[in-house]
Amino acid sequence: MTETMLERRARLLGPQVTTFYRDPVHVVRGEGTALWDKDGRRYLDCYNNVPHVGHCHPRVVEAIATQAATLNTHTRYVHDMILDYGEALTGKFGHGLDSLVMVCSGSEANDVALRMAEAMTGKTGIIGTDNTYHGNTAAVSQLNAKKVPVGGYKAHVRQVPAPDNMEPIGGAREGQAEAFARGVEAAIAELEENGCGVAAMILCPYFANEGFPTLERGFLDRAIAAVRKAGGIIIADEVQPGFGRIGSHWWGHERLGFAPDIVTLGKPMGNGHPVAAVVTRPEVLGTFQDAFKYFNTFGGNPVSAAAAMAVLQVIEDEALVKNARDVGAYAQGLLRELQGRHEAIADVRGAGLFLGAELWREGKPARALCAEVVEEMRNRGVLLHSAGRHDNTLKVRPPCVFGRADAEQLAEVMDAALGAVS
């Protein structure tokens, strides 16, 4: 890393836009689960979910290049690609989720979803969790739990306690569904009291930013019933668990067994091409469009649709959902073996290729240790990062082409790093 490059970065982008790692990685090339830095050093990418089917997958690159050379325009003209993709994507959903709005980012998707809820209910209240992130627009960032909005949270936002493996709400893991529902019911009461009413509950159905706690099927049923009884709708933010990452299902809401009214998609959808979507029932879309007349110039352009279509096809053709399940289980098994050798590992959990190891020391969440392990692993050529309420969970969320040898390298390097820094 040349000092000059970091100085240029701070000057142009601002010193507040931090990099990962004390010694930032100057990446120049990616392929599959590998990244290379400017000195030719190879890293195993155990963290990036955007390159869902692998860095620079040739079929996605080819789809982008071919369509970009043929036509790229907006959807005020008619083009096959968005229709073909829309049918293929909505075909992956049940519950009448047959229509979509294509946008450029998960933030735009959630921004639209919140307005859909407003249009459907005539109310404004939004319930999220107290340890979440759904994006960066002015409206959506109101839900951001890690950074209190300027001027404080607005009256229409309510944050409910998120489930957690090590510090379960209500005091015990087995009672968390009821404890979560009680939090939601309290939020509903407050929103009805303050006049906002309940427009929606928005949740990542994998509680990814909350530290992806282990939840049973049906976990959300009571909370969802309470929201529906109050007239609200359910938004499933599938940006992180979606597209088969969790191995057992295509979508997080299928795993928990509930029917969302709206699903939002983002990062992995185009393997890095800026494309995202809101999938919903036709009547939700219609009510939203009647109220807001939404149009997105770049949304669903032929190149974005082609990129997204290639991603869907690669997931199918390379059986990546099955790979996420199999390799994810294998990787989780390896981390469990590590747990036997490192007492700092208090919990190993996850589903498919979204897993992690939570670190505690002396009865407390080991944030500093976790940060040291992240740095040490980076120095040993394995890239990952931390998650959870205390940033004390090593978060593994690699491209879904992650293989068994990758899982073994991950475990070996985590083992060595834990040994070196403990």
Added chain:
Amino acid sequence: MTETMLERRARLLGPQVTTFYRDPVHVVRGEGTALWDKDGRRYLDCYNNVPHVGHCHPRVVEAIATQAATLNTHTRYVHDMILDYGEALTGKFGHGLDSLVMVCSGSEANDVALRMAEAMTGKTGIIGTDNTYHGNTAAVSQLNAKKVPVGGYKAHVRQVPAPDNMEPIGGAREGQAEAFARGVEAAIAELEENGCGVAAMILCPYFANEGFPTLERGFLDRAIAAVRKAGGIIIADEVQPGFGRIGSHWWGHERLGFAPDIVTLGKPMGNGHPVAAVVTRPEVLGTFQDAFKYFNTFGGNPVSAAAAMAVLQVIEDEALVKNARDVGAYAQGLLRELQGRHEAIADVRGAGLFLGAELWREGKPARALCAEVVEEMRNRGVLLHSAGRHDNTLKVRPPCVFGRADAEQLAEVMDAALGAVS
């Protein structure tokens, strides 16, 4: 157009997402200023500003394809491309506008810009015009003049009368700068009275959606002075006039001769690739980042930066600013000739390759006639659309590789269409 395709579109995207033209164009290929439909018919594109350097420009396609095959990841790692582009782009600005945030759409850019104003001033009031559009996020769509937001405009939004050639505010063209400033001063007084205070005035410096009235250099000076005196800052939304389209300058604010605090960029920046930016002074960026901790996953990724860099280089290498000036002047001259033959043409105006002909009939804005001319021109192979308060201006805003022969075809077809429908 197959009926089936429109049915699929209505089912997937909603019937409210309208197409251009009664007989929508089913596009399949684009090159330069040409679009082809599925039957091989060629259209002259006189409307699309997204393909700024021409549909499917080979250098932009090559830049996207090469970078997509090499690396595409976010800016928590360090990469040259965003730095090289950031330096090249900010090098096109004066006024200390030396830093940037890269995002995916003009809407995201304006969403960020409004929060920058809030962070800089501690106030919330925003002044726009009464005939504008700045994007589609929940926050930005509050400024949308053509669609009243659900629940009405919020207290922090004030819309001031926009200048207009045919219906000048204050009653006469020569007094418009003062009339505009009086509107701004009234808005400031209201925002101070209602406790919001003045955070920013946001304007397209070409007043593109307002019908691009003819304005003299210095037009905004008094209004800007009033905003600054009230503690507010100035946001120039350069999505439409920027990147040399207006021929005389790279940016609309240079043409009017004022110094914005923030400039937002969008549609043409990546020739269709979803990339946009906010350019500002380092202290504005820093104050915003301290307050909001903004990060955009797709924003400034290596592929987006490569696409945007190729656009900048093509503008320079093909001298497209000069082309916009020369061909724009030639086209405007041809439209003035038409004005002599068609009494419906009440005004011809514009700058560079952003021009138009306003239609009036029997002393009234001729909205229906304008719509007929648009349809008739489409049927004769020339694509454009309408603009202005009454949608009675034929709006010409083609890719900036528009040539003299294109201008001649535009004028001939407009001539014939006006003759056919009048």
